Amino acid sequence: MEHSSSSSNRNNDQVSPVASLYNGIIIVIDLIFLFIKFWFRTFVELYESFTTKERDVSNDIILITGTGHGIGKELALQYSALGATIVCWDINEQLNLETVKLIKSKGGKAHGYTVDVTNREKVLETGNKVLTEVGDITILINNAGIMPQHEMLKHTEGEIRKVFEINTIAHCWMFQAFLPKMIENNKGHIVALSSIAGIVGFKNLVPYCGSKFAVRGMMEALAEEMRLYSNGTSKIQFTTVYPYMVDTGLCKRVKIRFENFLRLLKPAEVAAGIISAQRRGISELTVPRYMFFLNSFLRNFPAASSLLVRDFFDSGIESDM
Ligand SMILES: NC(=O)c1ccc[n+]([C@@H]2O[C@H](COP(=O)([O-])OP(=O)(O)OC[C@H]3O[C@@H](n4cnc5c(N)ncnc54)[C@H](O)[C@@H]3O)[C@@H](O)[C@H]2O)c1
Incomplete structure (x- = not known):
C-alpha cells in the first residue's frame, strides 16, 4: 500500500x-x-462468413498426418478429388500405403511417408525430404491422434505421456518442420484437429481433454505470434477444428441420449466440414457448428447451471476397461 x-x-x-x-x-x-x-x-x-467462396486448392501441396485411417484418410481422399497433391504421413505403413494407392487409382497425386509424429528427429528429417521430393507444403493438417478412455486413475504413465506426445507436442515438431518455409513464402495454412473434448471436459478422457484443450491454446497463440511479429502482414492462416464424436472406431463405448439431435458423425462429413472451413479461412469450427455457440453461451452461466444442460444431454464416452 x-x-x-x-x-x-x-x-x-x-x-x-x-x-x-x-x-x-x-x-x-x-x-x-x-x-x-x-x-x-x-x-x-x-458478411464474409456468408459470402466467402471456398478457395481453389488444386495447386496446393497438402500434408496430412494420420492418413492411414478415419478422418485423415477421408481428408486425403476429398482433397485429392479437388486436385491437390497429398502428402500422407502415418505411423502405420500398410494402412498409409493403402490410402496412397487408393488416391492414385482414382487419378490423384499422392506421396506416402511412414513417420511417427512424436519422433522429432524423424519429423524434421522426413520434412526436409518432402520439401525436396515433393515441394513446399502449403497446407499442413495435424490430424493424427489417439484417445485412451478410462478413469483418470486407471490411465498408465505411458498412456498419459503418449496422449500428449501425439495429440499435442507432435504439433510443435510439425510447426518446426514446415512453418519456416511458410514464413519465407508468406503463404500457408495450418489446420489442427482438436475435439469437442478440447472445449468441454468429459469423464474418462482427462488426459485426452487436456491434450485437445492445449491444441486450441497453441493454435491461438501461434496465430497471434504470426500476426504480431509480421506487423499484420502475415498471410499464413490457422484453422482449429472441434468435431463431436465420429464413427472411426476411435471412440469406443459411446453414449448418446438424443441420437437424432446429436448422432455419431461420419468421417466423410467431418472431413468435408474441415475442408470447407479451411478453404474459407475460418479460424475455429465445431462439427456440428452450433456446438461452439452453445458452449460459449453456457460458459456465461454459473457452472452448476450449465451442468444441468449437460446432464440433460447425458452423452459421452464410457470406460473401455
Ligand atoms: N473419432 C472421433 O470421434 C474424433 C472426435 C474429435 C476429434 N477427433 C480427432 O481427430 C483425429 C483423427 O481421429 P480418427 O478418429 O480419424 O482416428 P483414427 O484412429 O481413425 O486414425 C488415426 C490415424 O493416426 C495414425 N497415428 C496414430 N499415432 C500416430 C503417430 N504417432 N504418428 C503418425 N500417425 C499416427 C493412426 O495410425 C491412424 O491411421 C484425432 O486427432 C482425434 O483426436 C476424433
Missing part, C-alpha cells in the same frame, strides 16, 4: 493537469475509434 501511494504521488508530481487532460482525451478518442472499428470488423466478418 505504501509503495503504491508513494508511486502515485510521484506520478502526480510529474504529470501536469494539462498533460493529464490531453492523455485522457487521447484515450477517449482511441476508445471511440476502437468501438467503430470493432463493429465495422464484426459486420465485415459476418
